[in-house]
Amino acid sequence: MSISTSIWVWIAALLTLMIYSFLYKENPFYRLAEHIFMGLSIGYSVVILWYNYILPRIYEPLFFPPHQWSLIFPILIGMMTFGIFSEKYNWLIKYPLAVYVAGYAGVQIPLQLQTMILRQAEASFLTPDKFTSLFSSFNALLIFAGLVTTLIYFYFSAKREHGLGGASQVGIIFIMIAFGAAFGYTVMARISLLIGRMQFLLQDWLGIM
Amino acid sequence: MNEGKKDLSDWITTINREIIYTIIGLAVIIPILLGIKEKVQISPAVKSAYESIESLNSTDVILISIDYDPASMPELQPMLKAILRHAFGKEIKVIMMVFWPLGLPIGTEGLEEVAGEFGKVYGEDYINLGYRPGDRAVMIDMGREIRNFFRTDVNDVLLDTYPMMRDIHNYNDIALIVGLEAGRWGEYWIQYVGSRYKQRIILGVTGVMAAETYPYLHSGQIEGLIGGLKGAAEYETLIGRPGFGLTGMAAQSWAHIAIIVFIIIGNIGYFMTRRKERRFRIEGRKE
Numbered sequence: 001m002s003i004s005t006s007i008w009v010w011i012a013a014l015l016t017l018m019i020y021s022f023l024y025k026e027n028p029f030y031r032l033a034e035h036i037f038m039g040l041s042i043g044y045s046v047v048i049l050w051y052n053y054i055l056p057r058i059y060e061p062l063f064f065p066p067h068q069w070s071l072i073f074p075i076l077i078g079m080m081t082f083g084i085f086s087e088k089y090n091w092l093i094k095y096p097l098a099v100y101v102a103g104y105a106g107v108q109i110p111l112q113l114q115t116m117i118l119r120q121a122e123a124s125f126l127t128p129d130k131f132t133s134l135f136s137s138f139n140a141l142l143i144f145a146g147l148v149t150t151l152i153y154f155y156f157s158a159k160r161e162h163g164l165g166g167a168s169q170v171g172i173i174f175i176m177i178a179f180g181a182a183f184g185y186t187v188m189a190r191i192s193l194l195i196g197r198m199q200f201l202l203q204d205w206l207g208i209m
Numbered sequence: 210m211n212e213g214k215k216d217l218s219d220w221i222t223t224i225n226r227e228i229i230y231t232i233i234g235l236a237v238i239i240p241i242l243l244g245i246k247e248k249v250q251i252s253p254a255v256k257s258a259y260e261s262i263e264s265l266n267s268t269d270v271i272l273i274s275i276d277y278d279p280a281s282m283p284e285l286q287p288m289l290k291a292i293l294r295h296a297f298g299k300e301i302k303v304i305m306m307v308f309w310p311l312g313l314p315i316g317t318e319g320l321e322e323v324a325g326e327f328g329k330v331y332g333e334d335y336i337n338l339g340y341r342p343g344d345r346a347v348m349i350d351m352g353r354e355i356r357n358f359f360r361t362d363v364n365d366v367l368l369d370t371y372p373m374m375r376d377i378h379n380y381n382d383i384a385l386i387v388g389l390e391a392g393r394w395g396e397y398w399i400q401y402v403g404s405r406y407k408q409r410i411i412l413g414v415t416g417v418m419a420a421e422t423y424p425y426l427h428s429g430q431i432e433g434l435i436g437g438l439k440g441a442a443e444y445e446t447l448i449g450r451p452g453f454g455l456t457g458m459a460a461q462s463w464a465h466i467a468i469i470v471f472i473i474i475g476n477i478g479y480f481m482t483r484r485k486e487r488r489f490r491i492e493g494r495k496e
Contacts, residue, residue, distance in 0.1 A: 023230045041311060048310040053342045056360075107345070111400040115430060119404075123428035143427070182420040185437060189284060189416030191237070191464045192438040196283025196456040198237050208242065 002207035013205040016197055121147075146174040218485055221478030229471060236467040240459035246451075247459040254426055255443040258411040258433020261385055267300035268386035270377060274398065275307040275316035277391035282315055285389045287441035287454040288413040289316065294388055297334070302373055304383070306359070307340040308347075308394055314324065317363065330377050332371035339363030344394060348401040355414045359413050380406045381442035385432075389413045395422060399430050413440065 004010065018033035034197060057161040061068040077099055083092030124147045130140035150165060153171030160168055267350045273292065296303055305320050307313045317337055324335050331337075338359045341347050350357045355378060361367055367417065368374040376382060386408055388398045395412045402408045409432055412421050416437030426434045435444055438461060441454030 024227065045310045048313070048340055049342060052340055092278045108400075111404055115396075115400045115404050115425070119428045119430055120424050123424075178420065182417075183407065185416040187416075187465065187468060188437050188439065188461065189435070191233075191461055191468075192284045192416060192457065193280070194237050194464070195241070195438070195460045196453075198234075198241055198460070199283075199453065202238070202241055209244070 004205050004207060009204055013201055016201060020197075035205050145170070216485075218478050218481035221474055222482055224474075232467055232471075233464055236463040237460045240463050241456070244456075245459040246455065247462060249439060249442045249446055249455070249458055251443050251447060252440075254423070254434040254436065255440050255447070256433075257426075258413075258435050259295070259444060259447045260300070260368055261409065261411050261432040262295050262387075265296075265299065265301050265384050269298055269381060270302040270304060270373075271385045271387055272304045272306065272383045273316075273387045273389065274394065275305065275312040275389055275460040276309055276380075276394035277389055277415070278309045278311035279315060281391035283453070283457070284415050284438050284441065285391060285413060286315060286319055287438070287452050287457075288435050288444060289319045289389055290323055290452055291441060291444040291448055291450065291454065292413070293320065294326070295444075296449050297323060297327040297329055298448070300334075301384075303335040304338060304377070305335070306338040308342075308344050309391070310340055313340045316350050316362070326484065333373050336368075336371055336373055338368075345397050345401050348397060349405070352402065352406045354378055378432075382407065382409045386410045389412065396425075399425055411435070470485070 004013075015033045015036065018029040019037075021027055022030040040056065041043040061071055062075075077096050078169045080092040081096045124143050126140055126144055149167045149171035151171070153168040155164075155168075155176065158164060199209075242284050262271070275289070293303065298306045303320070305316055307316050310402055320335065320337055324331070329335055338355075339362060341358050343358070347358045351359075356368055359368060362371070380386075380402065386398060388395050388410060388446065390450060391414075395414055396420070398410055398412070411433040412422060412425075412432070413435040414437075416439075417442070419434070419436030422431075422434055422436070425431045435441060438454055438457050441452075442458045443454075445452045445454045
């Protein structure tokens with residue numbers, strides 16, 4: 001066992017323990033660590049943004065040759081966002097929002113349609129290449145059934161009678177399985193974070209391992 | 210009715226949360242302290258991610274995007290190191306870039322550590338482009354010319370100074386993108402680069418995101434998927450270099466068993482309480 005002599009490891013270890021003290025109850029140590037984290041991460045992000053965005057993308061192209069005067073227009077539109085802080089000029093925010101929404105929708109809608117709907121629907125089609133083995137055939141049929149019954153569950157324009165009701169019930173089962181899988185992965189993710197901290201405390205700080 | 214007397218269902222439904230935290234904590238600490246190792250089954254998703262890199266050769270370049278920060282480090286950092294070990298072991302050149310400001314120091318630390326292990330030379334075998342804001346705009350423009358957004362590397366040195374970067378201009382010169390994701394950037398890579406530039410992509414994602422990323426693998430929009438710490442452990446197994454992922458798996462299993470036991474106990478308590486309430490209601494009606 002060799003306890004770390006690095007001041008940074010000690011600071012990190014003590015901050016970790018201060019954060020975990022919340023598990024017992026809210027206390028000043030937890031709040032101090034939380035505020036330090038917030039302040040540090042915001043400060044770090046501001047500095048990074050200043051040197052990687054404001055200076056090279058706005059200040060230098062505008063004030064050093066060759067001057068890119070065309071940048072003035074997007075900068076002005078962007079600065080209108082700050083109108084939100086004034087009661088008199090808060091209407092200005094409509095313009096950057098309009099530009100952002102229009103631009104975003106124009107770029108995003110076709111891409112989302114392509115990647116999230118068309119390609120994924122295509123992948124669920126029962127094409128002959130899906131039936132090369134018993135396992136792949138079963139998978140293909142399962143995915144097809146899952147897709148169709150889940151869509152039926154979200155189809156609200158007809159009464160849940162006859163086959164539609166039964167299919168939507170099957171759809172619920174698929175949805176529940178998907179939620180269960182997502183929850184299981186989430187538990188694994190959270191436990192992984194705990195394992196990471198415990199390994200740091202035991203290995204890097206206390207040197208037990 | 211015995212109002213003051215506590216039975217098993219009352220005890221189960223009022224377990225102190227401190228007891229639960231302590232048991233979960235012990236379930237994590239004990240396997241780590243005892244150094245218990247656990248074998249993992251290799252999933253097809255991780256195997257295909259491994260094979261994507263395995264299919265490359267020494268003339269190829271991969272781009273690794275660090276789209277996470279310290280909050281997701283325990284899950285994604287082992288993936289980064291395992292992928293770097295695999296790539297450097299095959300003499301594949303590596304470009305690293307960062308979309309999360311707080312990901313820069315941890316990505317750099319991982320890159321330098323593994324590059325040091327393999328004796329790789331900065332600028333010849335690997336390069337760190339650093340952080341750039343603008344995610345989707347950067348992704349799209351890199352399809353034309355990387356230098357439009359990354360004129361310099363993380364050390365503020367012009368890219369053309371480095372021999373490795375002289376012939377690398379856009380996605381045509383990059384064999385594979387590896388996105389290590391704690392947010393929506395994985396989807397952006399698929400939508401803006403995979404779909405638009407037909408670029409090969411593999412993703413390493415946090416456990417929280419794994420389930421929702423599988424459809425992209427199934428539809429062939431990504432070639433491989435490494436999900437959470439288990440995915441990292443699988444990748445470490447495939448390259449034969451145990452790391453944090455594998456050492457954490459025993460603790461992961463113990464903690465999962467503890468949680469499963471608590472879920473079962475909670476459900477038993479719930480049904481016992483429900484039965485007790487029903488009995489009280491029936492007795493109340495009789496009275």
